[in-house]
Amino acid sequence: MASPLSAAIVYSQDFSSITLADKPNSYLGGYYGSQLAYGEWVRSGSTVSLTSGSLQVSSDSGFRSAAVLLDPALFPSAGTYTLTFDVLGYSGDANDTATVGVWTGSGYDMAHSSGNALILNSQTGNLQALGSATSSLLSSTTYSVAGTYSVNFTYDGSSTIALFFAATTGGYPFPTVLYDDVSIASAAAVPEASIPAILGFAASIGLLRRRR
Structure with missing residues (x-):
């Protein structure tokens, strides 16, 4: 019998106690203004809001999103992680999608003494790199039905992770997406003990006592 792996949650957000900052284009690192803190949720405009403890994203023009940058200290090691989230509601037509990126x-300057920085662009869904900083897309998926979804990504052990929760449209009628219960989990390296292993251990202890 295969023994299951226990999952360790490194980040979770249910949108019950946060605010959305109006910072469509904000910086992490570098000597620029409009700096963004780890864990600070931002939005692309007034069509993104919090409602009844969930994140509501609507778009009346192209791509609109809420986004966040995560502290590398949240991740215990490099490896494969799983982003899980709920799409509580979706409305839109063939021109529309819910998009998660x-x-x-890496390479951004938190000492603010150079031009090496990242721009969290919630109006395009891109993490843009300036100077010698670098960025790359790990995953981008689209949805058009409510449900609970999971996305795997590979973490290098030292970089920031940016999450985008968006609605995209190609024209009227415009879409609205409700997101909730965002979490990131890592598979633990130590498996939980299986029933055969437990029984085998108990039998060995009994045999040892009998010999004594």
């Missing part, structure tokens, strides 16, 4: 970025 995962980016990674």
